[in-house]
Amino acid sequence: MSKPGDFAAVRKDIVALLHQPEYDDGSAGPVLVRLAWHSSGTYDAETDTGGSNGAGMRYEAEGGDPANAGLQHARVFLEPVKEKHSWITYADLWTLAGVVAIEEMGGPSIEWKAGRTDYVDDSKLPPRGRLPDGAKGADHIRHIFYRMGFSDQEIVALSGAHNLGRCHSDRSGFHGAWVNNPTRFSNQYFRLLASLDWREKTLENGVKQFVHVDEDLDEELMMLPTDMALLSDPHFAQWVKRYAEDKELFFADFAKVFAKLVELGIKRDASGKITNADNERGRYRAAPKKSARPGKPADAVVDTTIPEETVLPFLHANMAHDLPQLMFQTSALASGFCQALLLALDIIELRHPPGVVVTTSGIQKFYSNGLDLEHANATPGFFRDSLYRLWRRFLTYPMPTVALLNGHAFAGALMLALMHDYRIQNPHRGYLCLNELELGVPLRPPMSSVFRQKLSPHTYRTLVLEAKRYKALEALKEGIVDGLGGIEEVLAFVEEGGLVKKAGGVYGLLKEEMWRETVEYLDGWEEEQERDGKVQGRREKEKVEGERRVKGWETGTKAKL
Structure with a gap:
C-alpha cells in the first residue's frame, strides 16, 4: 500500500491496467474516460447538486441509470487500484483515471486536483435524466450542458472525447466506433464529422444513427444524432470546423474543459483545499473498497x-x-x-x-x-x-x-x-x-x-x-x-x-x-425467461396493430378507436 497522497503511485497503476486485450479494442482507456465524464456530468449549477464529488455510481440509483450502462466494467477495472491504495476516494480515483487515460492515449495533459470525498449513503444522489441522450438534437445538448455551466465552444470541445471508444447496442442502443483508431486521442472525430458523407441507418433494435462505410477498409463508422447536431447548428459548426483544422487548438481547449468537468460541484478555498463537507459527518473520506474480484463483469x-x-x-x-x-x-x-x-x-x-x-x-x-x-x-x-x-x-x-x-x-x-x-x-x-x-x-x-x-x-x-x-x-x-x-x-x-x-x-x-x-x-427460471419473451412479443404486436388503427383513424378511414 502506498502512502496517503502518493498520487504518482496511483497514476502508475492506472497506466498499468489500461492494456486489456479481451475488452473492446484492447484498452480500458475509453471506458475510464466515460466513467470520469458520467460521474461528473450530473452537475446542476442552479441547485449546486450532482458533480464529481461523492462517487454516486456505487449506489444502484445512479449506477443503475441506463445512461451509465457498461460503466461497471470501468469501475471493476479500477478495483485493484483501490485495493492497493485504499486511502484514495472513489471520486478521486474515477476522475484521475479519466485524466490519465486521455494522456496515455496521446491526448493533452490535463490539470487534476485531489480532495473529493465519497458519499456515505445515497441520500444526496442527483435524479436520473441529467446525462445527454445521443438520440436528440441541439436544443437537448444545450439544455444538458448549459445546466452544468458550459458554453457552445466548450460543448463542442468536450464532444471531442468521441475520438475514443465505441457504442454498444446492449448499452446505449447505438453501435460502432466514431473513428478508425478509437484508442488514440486526436482531432479525427471532427475531421471525419466535417468531411465524410453520413447516411441515416436504422439498427435492428430500431435505433437510428448515422454511418459512413469505408469501402477500401471495409469498415463502418458511426455518428450519433447529437454528433450530427453539431454540424447542423451554425454556432456549434464553427467550432467543429476550427477543431478539424487545428489539432493544437482542440487539445488546448479540451484540456481546459475536461479539467472544468471533473471539478463540477467542487468548492475549494484560496489554497485549493476542498471545502465540501459531505462526508465529514460519516467519519470517513474514502469509501471502503468494494469487489475484490477484478476483471470483465460479463465473464x-x-x-x-x-x-x-x-x-x-x-x-x-x-x-x-x-x-x-x-x-x-x-x-x-x-x-x-x-x-x-x-x-x-x-x-x-x-x-x-x-x-x-x-x-x-x-x-x-x-x-x-x-x-x-x-x-x-x-x-x-x-x-x-x-x-x-x-x-x-x-x-x-x-x-x-x-x-x-x-x-x-x-x-x-x-x-x-x-x-x-x-x-x-x-x-x-x-x-x-x-x-x-x-x-x-x-x-x-x-x-x-x-x-x-x-x-x-x-x-x-x-x-x-x-x-x-x-x-x-x-x-x-x-x-x-x-x-x-x-x-x-x-x-x-x-x-x-x-x-x-x-x-x-x-x-x-x-x-x-x-x-x-x-x-x-x-x-421456474426457464419458464420465466420463455414467458418474458412471449410477453414482449405480444406487446410489440399490440403496438404495431395499435399504430395501424390510429393511422387509419387519422387519415379519415372508417377505422374506429
Missing part, C-alpha cells in the same frame, strides 16, 4: 465458496433468548451477499437448535439498499443461483423468520422482507416502497407473486402502480408489517407468539404449500 461467475470469515459477521447470537440474529454489513443484494446469507442459514439450521431467525442491518439508514441491478445484469445465473435461491430459502425455512426493518426497504429490500414470516418496522426511521415504477423496471413473476399472496389487493395495487412510500404506522395498518419497534420489541413479539416452539417439524413444509405459487415461480 463473472457466482462464487459459491464463501469463507468462514465472511459468514461469521452475519451471525450474532442473542443469548438471552437464544435467537440467531443475522445482521447485514452490506446494503445491496449481490451474489456474495446472497451466498453468504444462504450459508449462514445453513449453519443455523444444522448447527443450532430450532428457534427463530431475525435479520436486520448494521447500516442505520437502510434495512437493505435493494437489488444491485448492475451486478445482477452482468452476472450470469445471478437470479437462478443467488437471489431466487435465497428468497426460496427464507420463504420455506423450517424455522420462523423475522425481518427487523431498521431503516428504508425499497424494491428488492422489501421483497426480501416479504420472504420472511414476520416484519417489525422501526417506527422512527425508514419508508417501505416498491419503486420499480419510478425506476422503469418491470416486476418479475416471483417478485409480484409474493406481494399478491401476502398483501391485500388494495395494498398490492398501491405499492406497484403508485409506488407509494409507507411510513411505519401506515405499513402496520395495511398489514405490510406485523409490529413496530426495535430488537426488544422483536424479542417480545417472538415470546408472545411462542414462535420458538413452532420451529422444526413440518414448519417448512407447511410454508412451502402455503406459498406454493411464489415457490413455483422461484423454481
Whole structure:
C-alpha cells in the first residue's frame, strides 16, 4: 500500500491496467474516460447538486441509470487500484483515471486536483435524466450542458472525447466506433464529422444513427444524432470546423474543459483545499473498497465458496433468548451477499437448535439498499443461483423468520422482507416502497407473486402502480408489517407468539404449500425467461396493430378507436 497522497503511485497503476486485450479494442482507456465524464456530468449549477464529488455510481440509483450502462466494467477495472491504495476516494480515483487515460492515449495533459470525498449513503444522489441522450438534437445538448455551466465552444470541445471508444447496442442502443483508431486521442472525430458523407441507418433494435462505410477498409463508422447536431447548428459548426483544422487548438481547449468537468460541484478555498463537507459527518473520506474480484463483469461467475470469515459477521447470537440474529454489513443484494446469507442459514439450521431467525442491518439508514441491478445484469445465473435461491430459502425455512426493518426497504429490500414470516418496522426511521415504477423496471413473476399472496389487493395495487412510500404506522395498518419497534420489541413479539416452539417439524413444509405459487415461480427460471419473451412479443404486436388503427383513424378511414 502506498502512502496517503502518493498520487504518482496511483497514476502508475492506472497506466498499468489500461492494456486489456479481451475488452473492446484492447484498452480500458475509453471506458475510464466515460466513467470520469458520467460521474461528473450530473452537475446542476442552479441547485449546486450532482458533480464529481461523492462517487454516486456505487449506489444502484445512479449506477443503475441506463445512461451509465457498461460503466461497471470501468469501475471493476479500477478495483485493484483501490485495493492497493485504499486511502484514495472513489471520486478521486474515477476522475484521475479519466485524466490519465486521455494522456496515455496521446491526448493533452490535463490539470487534476485531489480532495473529493465519497458519499456515505445515497441520500444526496442527483435524479436520473441529467446525462445527454445521443438520440436528440441541439436544443437537448444545450439544455444538458448549459445546466452544468458550459458554453457552445466548450460543448463542442468536450464532444471531442468521441475520438475514443465505441457504442454498444446492449448499452446505449447505438453501435460502432466514431473513428478508425478509437484508442488514440486526436482531432479525427471532427475531421471525419466535417468531411465524410453520413447516411441515416436504422439498427435492428430500431435505433437510428448515422454511418459512413469505408469501402477500401471495409469498415463502418458511426455518428450519433447529437454528433450530427453539431454540424447542423451554425454556432456549434464553427467550432467543429476550427477543431478539424487545428489539432493544437482542440487539445488546448479540451484540456481546459475536461479539467472544468471533473471539478463540477467542487468548492475549494484560496489554497485549493476542498471545502465540501459531505462526508465529514460519516467519519470517513474514502469509501471502503468494494469487489475484490477484478476483471470483465460479463465473464463473472457466482462464487459459491464463501469463507468462514465472511459468514461469521452475519451471525450474532442473542443469548438471552437464544435467537440467531443475522445482521447485514452490506446494503445491496449481490451474489456474495446472497451466498453468504444462504450459508449462514445453513449453519443455523444444522448447527443450532430450532428457534427463530431475525435479520436486520448494521447500516442505520437502510434495512437493505435493494437489488444491485448492475451486478445482477452482468452476472450470469445471478437470479437462478443467488437471489431466487435465497428468497426460496427464507420463504420455506423450517424455522420462523423475522425481518427487523431498521431503516428504508425499497424494491428488492422489501421483497426480501416479504420472504420472511414476520416484519417489525422501526417506527422512527425508514419508508417501505416498491419503486420499480419510478425506476422503469418491470416486476418479475416471483417478485409480484409474493406481494399478491401476502398483501391485500388494495395494498398490492398501491405499492406497484403508485409506488407509494409507507411510513411505519401506515405499513402496520395495511398489514405490510406485523409490529413496530426495535430488537426488544422483536424479542417480545417472538415470546408472545411462542414462535420458538413452532420451529422444526413440518414448519417448512407447511410454508412451502402455503406459498406454493411464489415457490413455483422461484423454481421456474426457464419458464420465466420463455414467458418474458412471449410477453414482449405480444406487446410489440399490440403496438404495431395499435399504430395501424390510429393511422387509419387519422387519415379519415372508417377505422374506429
